[in-house]
Amino acid sequence: xxxxxxxxxxxxxxxxxxxxxxxxxxxxxxxxxxxxxxxxxxxxxxxxxxxxxxxxxxxxxxxxxxxxxxxxxxxxxxxxx
Amino acid sequence: xxxxxxxxxxxxxxxxxxxxxxxxxxxxxxxxxxxxxxxxxxxxxxxxxxxxxxxxxxxxxxxxxxxxxxxxxxxxxxxxxxxxxxxxxxxxxxxxxxxxxxxxxxxxxxxxxxxxxxxxxxxxxxxxxxxxxxxxxxxxxxxxxxxxxxxxxxxxxxxxxxxxxxxxxxxxxxxxxxxxxxxxxxxxxxxxxxxxxxxxxxxxxxxxxxxxxxxxxxxxxxxxxxxxxxxxxxxxxxxxxxxxxxxxxxxxxxxxxxxxxxxxxxxxxxxxxxxxxxxxxxxxxxxxxxxxxxxxxxxxxxxxxxxxxxxxxxxxxxxxxxxxxxxxxxxxxxxxxxxxxxxxxxxxxxxxxxxxxxxxxxxxxxxxxxxxxxxxxxxxxxxxxxxxxxxxxxxxxxxxxxxxxxxxxxxxxxx
Numbered sequence: 001x002x003x004x005x006x007x008x009x010x011x012x013x014x015x016x017x018x019x020x021x022x023x024x025x026x027x028x029x030x031x032x033x034x035x036x037x038x039x040x041x042x043x044x045x046x047x048x049x050x051x052x053x054x055x056x057x058x059x060x061x062x063x064x065x066x067x068x069x070x071x072x073x074x075x076x077x078x079x080x081x
Numbered sequence: 082x083x084x085x086x087x088x089x090x091x092x093x094x095x096x097x098x099x100x101x102x103x104x105x106x107x108x109x110x111x112x113x114x115x116x117x118x119x120x121x122x123x124x125x126x127x128x129x130x131x132x133x134x135x136x137x138x139x140x141x142x143x144x145x146x147x148x149x150x151x152x153x154x155x156x157x158x159x160x161x162x163x164x165x166x167x168x169x170x171x172x173x174x175x176x177x178x179x180x181x182x183x184x185x186x187x188x189x190x191x192x193x194x195x196x197x198x199x200x201x202x203x204x205x206x207x208x209x210x211x212x213x214x215x216x217x218x219x220x221x222x223x224x225x226x227x228x229x230x231x232x233x234x235x236x237x238x239x240x241x242x243x244x245x246x247x248x249x250x251x252x253x254x255x256x257x258x259x260x261x262x263x264x265x266x267x268x269x270x271x272x273x274x275x276x277x278x279x280x281x282x283x284x285x286x287x288x289x290x291x292x293x294x295x296x297x298x299x300x301x302x303x304x305x306x307x308x309x310x311x312x313x314x315x316x317x318x319x320x321x322x323x324x325x326x327x328x329x330x331x332x333x334x335x336x337x338x339x340x341x342x343x344x345x346x347x348x349x350x351x352x353x354x355x356x357x358x359x360x361x362x363x364x365x366x367x368x369x370x371x372x373x374x375x376x377x378x379x380x381x382x383x384x385x386x387x388x389x390x391x392x393x394x395x396x397x398x399x400x401x402x403x404x405x406x407x408x409x410x411x412x413x414x415x416x417x418x419x420x421x422x423x424x425x426x427x428x429x430x431x432x433x434x435x436x437x438x439x440x441x442x443x444x445x446x447x448x449x450x451x452x453x454x455x456x457x458x459x460x461x462x463x464x465x466x467x468x469x470x471x472x473x474x475x476x477x478x479x480x481x482x483x484x485x486x487x488x489x490x491x492x493x494x495x496x
Contacts, residue, residue, distance in 0.1 A: 034447050
């Protein structure tokens with residue numbers, strides 16, 4: 001199975017980066033670093049829910065939990081088992 | 082006592098955090114009427130300073146125009162001070178209706194409804210016209226008031242990269258199954274001064290059967306050959322389904338806003354928009370002033386033409402001096418400094434030179450894109466712009482940024 005981190009990273013690059021040459025890693029701060037604004041985070045949550053057939057409750061979908069690709073992957077794993 | 086020490090401490094620590102983050106906002110008291118030349122008390126208690134205002138939304142210089150003031154006086158005398166009622170009980174005068182008709186005519190739409198502010202128009206419109214079966218697709222850089230309106234609406238929400246038509250099209254395809262789709266954008270973006278590509282957006286909306294919403298607050302009165310707004314500039318008048326705009330900027334600058342567009346949309350707002358239903362509308366004195374503003378602008382394009390010339394002069398002067406500007410042709414002219422502290426130091430030094438312009442930095446603008454935002458007015462004369470330019474050059478030399486590239490400035494000062 002493809003690494004969740006790579007799937008999330010590809011999505012973030014495609015969906016959020018204005019300058020597609022900008023380099024981001026699994027640990028680049030996305031929300032606190034201003035790459036993903038907390039308002040646009042909703043499309044990322046929806047993508048994860050559709051892709052992994054999970055439902056992330058709002059109290060878990062915090063800007064902190066979505067701040068890096070690593071954190072997002074950990075969150076997804078929590079719900080996919 | 083309800084406001085206990087514990088409660089007080091909670092707020093004091095929150096305020097302290099705002100101070101520490103360097104984003105604590107302090108007002109500067111202006112002791113004159115709004116104009117190119119103003120007298121400012123800052124900080125509080127200090128003696129008054131005469132400065133040139135380079136940061137007002139007074140694009141057409143109408144905030145203190147004698148004819149507008151006279152019309153406002155007449156309105157006050159003939160229609161009184163307040164309404165003491167919301168519109169649908171006993172808070173609608175003939176002049177409110179007259180203003181709605183005049184705005185409709187000016188913008189080239191089907192109908193208009195007034196709101197206490199454009200903030201209220203944006204906060205109320207989406208909830209009034211959309212349900213959970215619908216979707217709102219907004220540009221990532223839309224104004225905060227639109228974001229509030231989106232939050233209040235029951236429809237699904239998605240965003241597209243700023244002015245990226247390919248991304249917008251992708252999102253329109255993604256949401257093809259929704260009952261109603263509305264694409265949401267500013268006409269002129271307030272921080273960068275760029276304009277939405279409304280011709281392409283209209284085309285996409287027609288292709289995918291979506292409505293188009295434009296907040297033209299930083300455009301109405303001066304963008305387009307006769308100042309009707311961004312839709313005039315892009316040749317799509319009559320094709321924007323929902324326009325919101327303000328009377329608090331170019332159109333006299335007092336207060337008030339509206340939703341203008343398809344008559345069914347306007348009627349839905351009249352039935353359901355909460356800021357319209359549960360708040361008094363614009364005071365008669367302001368309505369009378371705005372009516373005069375629209376008369377002035379319909380009779381002649383002199384003021385927007387002067388604004389266009391002033392803007393060209395200002396952009397050319399700064400570019401030739403070696404500053405980096407955000408590209409564009411609107412009177413919002415951001416001078417890029419990239420570093421947050423540099424933007425604050427630059428703004429302070431400008432003030433010392435008698436120029437009032439504000440530095441913006443993250444989170445108001447993206448990280449590493451700090452700038453001084455200048456705003457040009459038809460109320461500026463060439464001598465104002467020359468004096469401001471001299472000050473910019475003097476301070477630009479002090480910080481050694483003239484003629485430098487973005488990379489060089491970042492190397493000197495950091496992001």
